[in-house]
Amino acid sequence: MTNHEIAVRFQRIADAMEVQGENQFKIRAYRKAVDTIDELGEPLADIEARGGLSEISGFGEAIIGKTRDFLTRGSTKLYEEMTQAVPQAVLEMAAIPGIGPKTVKALWQSLGITSVTELETAAKEQRIRSVTGFGAAKEQSILEAIERGRRLSERLPLFIALPYAERLANDLAHLPGVTKAEAAGSLRRRKDTVGDLDFVVATTDPAATEAAIPQLPQLTEILESGHSKIVALCNLNLRVDIRLGKPEDFGALLHHFSSGQAHNIQLRDFAESHGKKINEYGVFVTESGVEESIIDGNADESAIYAALGLPYIPVELREGRDEIAMAARGALPQLIEESDFRGQLHEHTTWSDGSASIWEMAEAAIARGYEYLAITDHSPLVKVANGLDRDRLLAQQEEIAQVRDALAAKYGDSFTLLSGVEVDILADGSLDGDEDILSRLDIVVASIHMRYREEEAAMTKRILSAIENPHVDIIGHPTGRLLGRREPFPVDMDAIIDAAARTGTVMEINASPDRMDINDIYARRACERGVKITVNADAHSIKGLSLLRWGLYTARRAGLTPEDVINTYRLPRLLAILKDGARN
DNA sequence: GCCGTTTTCGGCCCGACTGTTTTCAGTCG
Numbered sequence: 384m385t386n387h388e389i390a391v392r393f394q395r396i397a398d399a400m401e402v403q404g405e406n407q408f409k410i411r412a413y414r415k416a417v418d419t420i421d422e423l424g425e426p427l428a429d430i431e432a433r434g435g436l437s438e439i440s441g442f443g444e445a446i447i448g449k450t451r452d453f454l455t456r457g458s459t460k461l462y463e464e465m466t467q468a469v470p471q472a473v474l475e476m477a478a479i480p481g482i483g484p485k486t487v488k489a490l491w492q493s494l495g496i497t498s499v500t501e502l503e504t505a506a507k508e509q510r511i512r513s514v515t516g517f518g519a520a521k522e523q524s525i526l527e528a529i530e531r532g533r534r535l536s537e538r539l540p541l542f543i544a545l546p547y548a549e550r551l552a553n554d555l556a557h558l559p560g561v562t563k564a565e566a567a568g569s570l571r572r573r574k575d576t577v578g579d580l581d582f583v584v585a586t587t588d589p590a591a592t593e594a595a596i597p598q599l600p601q602l603t604e605i606l607e608s609g610h611s612k613i614v615a616l617c618n619l620n621l622r623v624d625i626r627l628g629k630p631e632d633f634g635a636l637l638h639h640f641s642s643g644q645a646h647n648i649q650l651r652d653f654a655e656s657h658g659k660k661i662n663e664y665g666v667f668v669t670e671s672g673v674e675e676s677i678i679d680g681n682a683d684e685s686a687i688y689a690a691l692g693l694p695y696i697p698v699e700l701r702e703g704r705d706e707i708a709m710a711a712r713g714a715l716p717q718l719i720e721e722s723d724f725r726g727q728l729h730e731h732t733t734w735s736d737g738s739a740s741i742w743e744m745a746e747a748a749i750a751r752g753y754e755y756l757a758i759t760d761h762s763p764l765v766k767v768a769n770g771l772d773r774d775r776l777l778a779q780q781e782e783i784a785q786v787r788d789a790l791a792a793k794y795g796d797s798f799t800l801l802s803g804v805e806v807d808i809l810a811d812g813s814l815d816g817d818e819d820i821l822s823r824l825d826i827v828v829a830s831i832h833m834r835y836r837e838e839e840a841a842m843t844k845r846i847l848s849a850i851e852n853p854h855v856d857i858i859g860h861p862t863g864r865l866l867g868r869r870e871p872f873p874v875d876m877d878a879i880i881d882a883a884a885r886t887g888t889v890m891e892i893n894a895s896p897d898r899m900d901i902n903d904i905y906a907r908r909a910c911e912r913g914v915k916i917t918v919n920a921d922a923h924s925i926k927g928l929s930l931l932r933w934g935l936y937t938a939r940r941a942g943l944t945p946e947d948v949i950n951t952y953r954l955p956r957l958l959a960i961l962k963d964g965a966r967n
Numbered sequence: 968g969c970c971g972t973t974t975t976c977g978g979c980c981c982g983a984c985t986g987t988t989t990t991c992a993g994t995c996g
Contacts (some may be wrong), residue, residue, distance in 0.1 A: 408979055412968035443969050483994050520986060568996090581996085607995095609984055614995090624996075626983095644980090644996065651980050656972085662981070 386427050389453045390420040392462050399469035401484040415441045424908040428454055472498040481528035503529050536620040538576035540866035542896030548580050551601055558595040560588025562630045567640040572699050573936035575899045579622040581640050585633040631680035632664055638684045639663035645703020653707055654691055666690040699939040716942045723945040726755035729828050729919035734779050735760035736768035738924040741786050747925040749798050755954055757801035757826045762815040764807040765832050799954055801825040810834045812848025821854040826961055830859030839873035850882045856961050860893035860900040876905055884913045887964020892918045894934025906941035915949050915965035
C-alpha cells in the first residue's frame with residue numbers, strides 16, 4: 384500500500400470515530416498520523432523495511448501495528464470495524480461545514496438519518512425539532528448549511544484567490560476606523576490552493592468597522608458577526624474570516640491567523656515548556672499569580688518569536704512540520720528570494736507559441752538583471768504550439784547565434800543566451816527529437832504534454848526513461864497538473880526522485896501560476912534526497928518572465944535555499960551541471 | 968492514542984460565535 388492509501392484509511396478511521404463520539408485525543412492521534420504520513424519523504428514500506436516506524440513522531444504502538452497491517456495485508460481490524468459501523472454517507476453529512484459529528488450522531492441515532500438527502504428531507508418536514516436539544520432555528524441552520532455546502536467552492540487556486548484577496552484587503556484597509564488590514568491564513572503562506580480567505584484588521588473604532596464590513600460588495604452573506612470576528616461568504620463562494628483587533632495587537636493577531644494550526648499548537652507547546660503562554664493577543668508570563676505581556680504594544684511577528692527565544696520563522700514555513708525545532712537549534716534554512724535568481728532555463732519565443740522574439744526575450748532578461756536565459760521552444764509533437772521540427776530547430780540555432788553576437792556587441796559578456804528545447808516525452812519514454820541535435824544544445828528540458836492519462840506504472844516508466852536519457856538536463860512540470868482544471872498524472876514520485884538523484888537530473892518547479900509543479904512537498908522531498916531544483920516561469924512573453932514569483936512561493940514553502948536551485952548559480956557552475964548533471 | 972527536564976499516568980491549544988438546554992455544548996479555525 385502506498386503512503387497515501389494508508390493515510391486515507393487512517394483518515395476514515397478518525398472520521399468514523401468522531402461520529403461515534405470517541406475520545407477526542409484518540410481521534411487527534413489518528414489525524415496527526417494522517418498529516419505526518421502525507422508529509423513523509425519516504426514510503427512507509429521502506430521505513431518499515433529498515434525498522435524505522437517507531438522513529439516517526441506520533442507513531443506509537445497502536446498506529447505502528449495498524450500501519451504494518453496495511454502494508455502486509457492491505458487492511459486492519461479497526462478499519463474494517465469502522466467502515467462497517469459508520470457508512471460513508473453518514474460521514475458526508477459531517478463533512479458539510481457547520482454540521483459536525485455530534486449533530487450527525489444525534490440525528491442518526493434518534494431519527495435514523497444516514498445521508499445528506501435524508502437530513503434535508505427531515506429538516507424540511509420539521510422532524511428534527513422533535514429531537515432533544517434541537518429547535519426550529521437549528522433545523523433552519525441545517526438547511527442553510529446544506530444549501531451553502533452545495534454553493535461553496537472547492538479549494539481555489541492561489542493565482543485566483545491571491546489578487547482577489549489583495550483587493551479585498553485594500554478595501555478593508557479603507558473602512559472607517561481601520562489602521563491596517565492584511566490577508567492572512569494559508570493564502571499568506573502561499574499554499575497552492577486555498578479553502579478560505581482570512582483577514583486581520585486593526586481598528587480604532589470597532590463598532591464603525593464592524594458595521595461597515597457587511598456593506599463590502601464582495602461579501603454576499605454574513606454567517607457570523609461578533610465584536611472581534613466576522614465570517615462571511617464572498618462572491619467567489621469562499622468562506623471569508625475577518626478578525627478585528629486593536630492596532631497594538633495587530634502583530635500577534637497576524638501571526639496567529641497566518642500560521643497553520645499545527646504550527647500554533649506546537650508553538651503553544653513550546654511556549655509552555657519555557658514557562659510562557661502564547662495566544663492571538665500576545666506572549667505572556669505569569670509572575671506571582673499575575674499574567675503579564677512580555678511583548679511591546681505594536682510588536683511585529685518577529686517580536687513574537689523573539690519573546691519565545693526563537694528567530695523569526697518565515698510565514699511560508701509555518702505548517703507545523705519541523706520548523707520550530709529547526710528554529711530552536713538555529714538551523715532554519717535561509718529561504719531563497721527573488722533577487723537570488725541569475726536567470727531562467729525554460730522559456731518560449733515566437734518560434735513556437737511565445738509572443739516575443741528571441742532578441743526581445745533576451746533583452747527582457749537583461750532588464751531583469753539576469754546573467755543568462757535559455758530559449759527552449761517546443762518540439763514538433765506539440766503541433767498546437769507550433770513545435771519545431773529538425774529543420775526549424777537548426778534554423779533557430781542560427782538565429783540564436785546571431786542574437787548572441789548582437790547582444791555581445793551591445794552588452795558585452797555580462798549576459799549569455801543559452802540554446803535549448805522543451806522536448807516532449809513520448810508515450811514509450813523516448814524523446815521527440817533527434818539525438819544529434821539534442822546533443823548540440825546547451826539545455827534539454829523534457830516534459831509531457833500528450834498522452835498523460837496512462838496508468839501510474841506506465842507514466843512512471845515513461846518519465847524514468849527520460850531521466851535516464853543522457854541528453855536530458857531537466858524534467859519540466861513533472862506532474863502535469865493544472866490547478867483547478869487537471870489532476871496531476873499518477874506517478875511514483877519516489878522512484879522518479881531516486882532516479883533523478885542517481886543521474887543528476889534536475890527537477891523543475893514550473894512557476895506558471897496554474898501549474899506550480901512540482902509542489903512544495905515533492906520539492907522538499909527531492910531536495911532532501913540530493914536532487915537539484917530549477918524554478919522557471921515557462922514564459923511565453925516578456926511579461927511572462929515575472930511569473931517566476933509563483934514558483935518562488937513553492938520553493939520557499941519547500942524550505943529551499945539558493946544552493947538548492949541551480950538557476951541561482953553563476954554561469955560556469957550552471958554550465959558544469961548542464962554538462963555533467965547535478966550530482967552532489 | 969501518544970508522550971515524558973511534570974516520564975508509565977494524566978494531561979493533551981484555546982478563543983470566538985451560535986443556538987438553546989439560559990449556562991454550556993457544538994463547531995470552527
